Amino acid sequence: MTLSHRLGLFSFLQEETGGLDLKMAILVASSGVANAISLAVINASVEALGKGGPSWQHFAWFALSILLFVYALRHVLHQSTRIAERAVCNVRVRLADKIRRCDLVAIEAIGGGDIHARISQDTAAVVQTARPLFAAAQAVVMILFTLIYIALVSPAAMLLCLALIGGGAVIYLKDRRAYESGLRAASREVDGMSQTLDGLLRGFKEVRINSRKGDDVVAEFESRASRVRDIRIEVMILFSNNIVFVELFLLSLLGAIPFVLPLLTDVFSGSETKIVAAILFFFGPLGNVMGMIPTLSETNVSVGNLRALEAQLDAALARSPESEARPTHDLSGFSRLDFVGLRFAYHDAEGNETFAVGPVDLTLRRGEVLFLVGGNGSGKTTLLKLLTALYPPQTGTILLDGAEIGAGNRQSYRDLFSAIFADFHLFEKLHGLARIDPDRVAALLRQMDIAHKTGFADGQFTNIRLSTGQRKRLALVVSYLEDKPIAVFDEVAADQDPPFRHYFYHTLLPDLKAAGKTVVVVSHDDRYFDAADRVLRMEYGRLVEIAPPAPGEPGHDTRGG
Known part of the structure; x- marks a missing residue:
């Protein structure tokens, strides 16, 4: 483990913002020193009470120390908040950009749940810890200068305090490796628990309709939650034991002054009150510092999680020849797409091939309507990901008007497509579309017969909580608004009522064809195969062309939907 990783949160904040500068260090030290000075002034003032009362100089020093303490601590807390928020914002934006530039294969391998947990939960932990951590750093400085004050009063007392504090710190920190190991294990279990909960919510219909499935899902969640509970209980019991030790240590430190110190030195008379007052003065700060250790350990685990996620993304980008941002070019004037020998295979954890699509040889021409059919698991979705270059082909080539699509122009190629996948996501806002005409949007909503369900205002749809069929519309x-030259529709006509299904196949698709669009449709509606120029079937990852039925032949829809 590198020094940077051992320092955890501090190195993370410095790497992300560079905000831990000399001024910050001076102000942290100043607030601690000012606090220690106030103790010395108070003790001197109390001693002066027997000689006629404290002087105005005592009051002036006390006022100055308070002003310095308030100014410095206020700046430290404000600046630590800014540093933490800037650091978290930087890492969130950077991770989001790296996610955007990664291959779909890499994102699927990492897992959406893990990415979401890192960017939301772990960054939140950093923000919550930063400010109290800097307050603890100020407390450390105050303790150090209080010890210096004790040394001025009684060097023997200072040595006794150092010996007890040093011994206590060794005992307190001896289990730190066990703490952090337990916290990392708990973090992994929390990730698994979150994935199970996400499955419960996303699969609620299936769980609600099948009691055995529901029992199994909840049992899995309970198992993971129980493991999180057991691990955290074990870790927190270690922390709790150490908190008890801290309290015992502080009381022992106080008791050592009247019971042990006189045995070590006789140069002590008259200083007892000052030393006891000084120890009592740093009781609270020392407890805060000790209490921050478990919190800092947890946050260091979060920082480690963020670094691990970024390392995974960096590794994925390094494997991708198109990881660097490249200018895009307008390829919309193409006439022909050729897919030559495309192949993509899935592998298990041991590297064994489990399923493959291809090799695929296919030609798409401008203005062509192509239907893709096949059973579940036949490879249709994988083929669509290959055609749209979301999956990089492991072998084979994509040619656009004879020119090869590679790392330098792959994003420009992807920009040719507008796709509605089976697991599509609807954004409330029309991202990537500038200067949208609200009247155009309203007309399309009416055309899709959903204007009574949602509208368009302030640059976004007023409602996206619609039925599955309405969401597809x-x-x-x-x-339509994206107006790309190639449209990919994966089972868009499914979940639609018969009139709209008929409208989709016999009106929308012909309109797109007439507009020069190339359309790839995944469909099981063999009644409407006559709407296609070609029909291709996927069978066990291989592509086979079949002839669409002519009007009046079996399979042709003659009922008008």
């Missing part, structure tokens, strides 16, 4: 609205 709204996705069609977005696709």
